Amino acid sequence: MLASSCPGWICYAEKTHGYVLPHISVVKSPQQVMGSIVKEYLAGKWSVKPNQIYHVCVMPCYDKKLEASRPDFYDEAYATRDVDCVITTGEIDKMLEQQGTDLRTLPEDELDSVFTKMTFDPALSSPVLLGTPGTGAGGSLEFILAYAARELLSLPNLRTNLPSDVPGPYPGLTVRTVRNADFREYTLEVPGAAPLRFAAAYGFRNIQNLVRKIKQGKCTYDYVEVMACPGGCVNGGGQIKQPDGEEVMSAKDWVVRVEQVYRSVEGVSPEESEIVRKLYGDEWLGGPDSPKARRMLRTQYHAITQNLQNPLGCGHDLCGIWANEADPLPTSVERRDLDWEILNGNN
Numbered sequence: 324m325l326a327s328s329c330p331g332w333i334c335y336a337e338k339t340h341g342y343v344l345p346h347i348s349v350v351k352s353p354q355q356v357m358g359s360i361v362k363e364y365l366a367g368k369w370s371v372k373p374n375q376i377y378h379v380c381v382m383p384c385y386d387k388k389l390e391a392s393r394p395d396f397y398d399e400a401y402a403t404r405d406v407d408c409v410i411t412t413g414e415i416d417k418m419l420e421q422q423g424t425d426l427r428t429l430p431e432d433e434l435d436s437v438f439t440k441m442t443f444d445p446a447l448s449s450p451v452l453l454g455t456p457g458t459g460a461g462g463s464l465e466f467i468l469a470y471a472a473r474e475l476l477s478l479p480n481l482r483t484n485l486p487s488d489v490p491g492p493y494p495g496l497t498v499r500t501v502r503n504a505d506f507r508e509y510t511l512e513v514p515g516a517a518p519l520r521f522a523a524a525y526g527f528r529n530i531q532n533l534v535r536k537i538k539q540g541k542c543t544y545d546y547v548e549v550m551a552c553p554g555g556c557v558n559g560g561g562q563i564k565q566p567d568g569e570e571v572m573s574a575k576d577w578v579v580r581v582e583q584v585y586r587s588v589e590g591v592s593p594e595e596s597e598i599v600r601k602l603y604g605d606e607w608l609g610g611p612d613s614p615k616a617r618r619m620l621r622t623q624y625h626a627i628t629q630n631l632q633n634p635l636g637c638g639h640d641l642c643g644i645w646a647n648e649a650d651p652l653p654t655s656v657e658r659r660d661l662d663w664e665i666l667n668g669n670n
């Protein structure tokens with residue numbers, strides 16, 4: 324099974340490697356799952372129609388705009404999209420700059436509690452934001468491996484949030500970097516059972532190698548987390564860059580710093596989240612594999628030959644520039660590797 328959360332990868336696969344589409348997970352990306360939650364669950368809870376909610380996502384990624392504009396995520400009955408507008412973190416930063424707003428000078432406010440994972444910190448006497456454990460791509464590989472270990476091999480509480488090339492808390496778990504830092508293998512071996520073989524493949528070159536192996540019938544992994552950007556979403560094309568003329572660290576160190584900030588928020592597994600439990604239960608879906616869960620959380624893929632046009636745009640200059648730019652894949656995917664090489668001084 325191949326991961327489905329990266330629209331850069333999905334567009335590339337649909338356009339150039341139709342034979343891999345049956346292997347891609349049919350689970351919607353996190354952005355589009357949130358689209359279903361907002362336009363179906365929240366609309367019902369607030370007793371409004373889906374088209375009375377304008378849903379904006381802030382993402383590290385321009386390809387998320389393309390994803391939101393897919394016909395699969397358009398509700399004809401209400402003439403509305405699950406996600407109405409996508410703005411990148413870099414665009415938000417530019418908007419604030421144009422307004423003369425500096426977040427560091429604004430007073431702290433209460434955390435919005437609708438879907439925010441948080442805990443109460445007695446020392447601060449206030450709620451504290453919680454994140455998701457795992458890699459800079461969001462931790463789905465770690466979660467699925469831990470789930471598979473528990474369900475298939477009866478190994479509870481597997482933690483894989485480890486540095487590369489060290490044995491895991493179970494003697495049978497090995498995490499290995501292969502060829503480059505953006506290709507890692509996770510192998511879990513238990514006596515008497517078939518091993519679980521997972522991999523993380525980030526960046527265009529690693530994706531190319533992976534699809535070649537699949538085509539040749541030589542891919543032996545059970546699950547691969549495929550992400551278009553080298554380094555994952557922390558290095559997404561829409562992320563905030565260092566301010567011009569104020570370079571205090573190398574571009575590569577800047578990405579490392581972003582990853583450190585991302586990891587500074589304590590992570591909790593989705594299964595430990597009260598909100599997730601409620602949504603899967605009677606509050607919304609009526610069970611993790613119910614007909615409604617399948618309808619709300621799954622999608623489909625289409626082998627295509629032409630570029631998707633982006634009809635989205637929040638009216639902001641930067642969104643307009645992107646929306647009108649002819650930027651066909653796989654060129655934009657390839658460009659990420661070139662950017663990464665420049666970051667690493669290999670150009």
Ligand code: SF4
Nearest residue numbers: 329331384552556559
């Ligand atoms: S890896 Fe890059 S293209 Fe893929 S979802 Fe993350 S930021 Fe977007």
